[in-house]
Amino acid sequence: MDLGTIEDIVVARERSELPLGDEHTAVIAGGTWLLSEKQDHLRRLVDITTLGWAPLTESDDGLDIAATCTIEQLSRASFDRDWPATTLFHRCATALLASFKIWKVATVGGNVCLALPAGAMVSLTTALDGVALVWSPDGTDYRIPVTDLVTGPHENALKAGEVVRSIRLPAHALMSRTAFRKNALSPLGRSASVVIGRIDPGNQFVLSVTASTTRPFVLRFPEPPTAEVLESALSDSIPNSAWYDDPHGAPDWREHISRKSAREILEELTC
Structure with a gap:
């Protein structure tokens, strides 16, 4: 989509050229979302892909x-x-x-x-x-x-x-063993739940819950828990209001598939 309100594009080559908090200015890198819909409040874009990182x-x-x-x-x-x-x-x-x-x-x-x-x-x-x-x-x-x-x-x-x-x-974290589960309403649909588990070299068990919740939730255990302890921790850590609701999945379904994925991941990593 063309952004018809843009008056200036800054090609940043050093840190001093980055924006100072003007609400009419946006940083652009890939721009795949920024250019996908109207941004009528914007007047200037600052391209950071030219910083050479x-x-x-x-x-x-x-x-x-x-x-x-x-x-x-x-x-x-x-x-x-x-x-x-x-x-x-x-x-x-x-x-x-x-x-x-x-x-x-x-x-x-x-x-x-x-x-x-x-x-x-x-x-x-x-x-x-x-x-x-x-x-x-x-x-x-x-x-x-x-x-x-x-x-x-x-x-x-x-x-x-x-x-x-x-x-x-x-x-x-990079040296850990991992397991991954993604669920969606259709095979190529937007993620309704992404649950990832890992066991670190020190035997710590970490479980992250995303896509099904309004923000990321990460649970940590000094060692792999039992299924019952994991279930209890999920209930204690993620409030009911945090399960996300949109056309790609209802909150109760997202909670159900996330819990199921968590159990499967625990079994996979401890078998």
């Missing part, structure tokens, strides 16, 4: 994913390190209801900041303890877990003028 940076501490890394780049990446959990990259990418053409331009940072319940990169980064590095307009930086960054449908914790620079996935 390396898509993926490996270290002993883990993996830094640039906000401008495309879903295709992440999905097709290979690594020299023993990181079994990277198999989730492609699996989560396929949970995004999008064609291969969208994969080529849609970015990890954009998908996370958009904060849709069915955001596939939200599912991935919360399941693997992702922490976002945020650039503030005053020149300072801070880090925030993606579970806290995404606060609700189309809502995030960013303040005016703040930009996500990258998301770090820690090494301990």
